Amino acid sequence: MQSALRQVGDYIIRRCQSEDLGEVITVNLATLPEHYSDYFFESILKELPESFVVAELNSHVVGYIMCKIEFGFSNFKKLGFVKKGHVVSVGVLEEHRGKGVGKALMLEGINGVISRGGDEIYLEVRVSNGSAINMYERLGFFIKSRLKSYYRDGEDAFLMAIELD
Template identity: 65%
Template structure:
């Protein structure tokens, strides 16, 4: 059947404010909103080289589903990550 999905388009925290939990707070607020809309899944794309973001999303329960090749204009691959609210 049809599953409503939320999509994270962009999350950014200025370098001088990283490590303060701001990114976690932003993503958690997004997760709350998606759950309130009764979506079954939330997904995002993140640069494979963005280790801090990948760790953040992993810590929040996102899993890597795919690695789209040359996803970004500069040729870098992405990780397609998602969190499932149904199972």
């Protein structure tokens, strides 16, 4: 069993293990319209295990975050290519929201990117997703641009980013 990275009330925040992926996928299906293949979850866990973090309560996964590392142009006008963390997906089951679990997952996901020497982190969020946008702003993310029809159903996304130093 992975040791706890932090505890939020009764919730244990710890790194994801491959045995957790079934429950992570269940949480993803219940919380977000963007779904992925089993292989995608496995490959992200292999690629950046430091930033694949789960929230556990009573031996069950109730939330998760998974991130990637990419190289590309900076969202903060730094010259040349930078190392960017990308929050691919974060979700907390509805009955466990509003208790600090999402924020704790984000902070540990960010720590994972910092441990890999990331310069910044970015993510996309639906323009209608007020609670997630609030959470990201409280963590220090800025809206950098609006991506037209980013989602399959035609909704726009905000690209949000935070600089790490």
